[in-house]
Structure formats: C-alpha cells, structure tokens
Amino acid sequence: xxxxxxxxxxTDPQQPDLHTxxxxxxxxxxxxxxxxKLQEAAGKITGDRKTEAKGKxxxxxxxxxxxxxxxxxxxxxxxxx
Numbered sequence: 281x282x283x284x285x286x287x288x289x290x291t292d293p294q295q296p297d298l299h300t301x302x303x304x305x306x307x308x309x310x311x312x313x314x315x316x317k318l319q320e321a322a323g324k325i326t327g328d329r330k331t332e333a334k335g336k337x338x339x340x341x342x343x344x345x346x347x348x349x350x351x352x353x354x355x356x357x358x359x360x361x
Contacts, residue, residue: 298356305349312342 316338323332 298352298359302349302352302354302356305352306346307349309342309344309346309349312345313339314342316340316342 316335318335319338320332320335323329323335
C-alpha cells in the first residue's frame with residue numbers, strides 16, 4: 281500500500297485542530313460563567329441557596345473550561361512553530 285508523503289497525519293478533516301477546539305472551549309467557558317452568575321444572582325434574589333450554589337458551581341466549571349481552551353490554544357501554537 282502506497283503512502284502519500286504530502287499527507288499530514290495530524291490534520292484529520294473530521295477533527296478540529298487544537299486552536300479551533302480551544303476557541304470553542306474558551307467561548308463555552310465564558311458562556312457557562314455568565315450563566316452561572318445569573319443563576320447565582322437568581323438564587324440570592326429568591327433566597328434559594330441550592331440555586332445559588334449551582335450558579336457558583338457553573339461559574340467554576342466555566343472557568344475551568346476556559347483554562348482548558350487556553351491550554352489547547354497554547355499547545356497548538358507550540359506545535360505549529
């Protein structure tokens with residue numbers, strides 16, 4: 281079986297590159313943080329401590345997701361130097 285020397289095994293058209301995936305993760309993380317802030321505020325206003333706690337947890341999840349996205353982008357930048 282012949283192999284194509286021009287084929288880069290790291291560029292699968294079915295799989296987004298790390299930079300694109302990182303951007304998506306950072307965007308989703310930012311959205312989750314915003315949703316969490318709204319949920320936390322709603323919990324404070326209504327006195328619902330469970331909703332408030334869920335909002336804080338969603339903010340933490342969003343922050344972590346944003347950090348993962350940053351890491352993916354930095355890794356992609358290093359790999360493409």
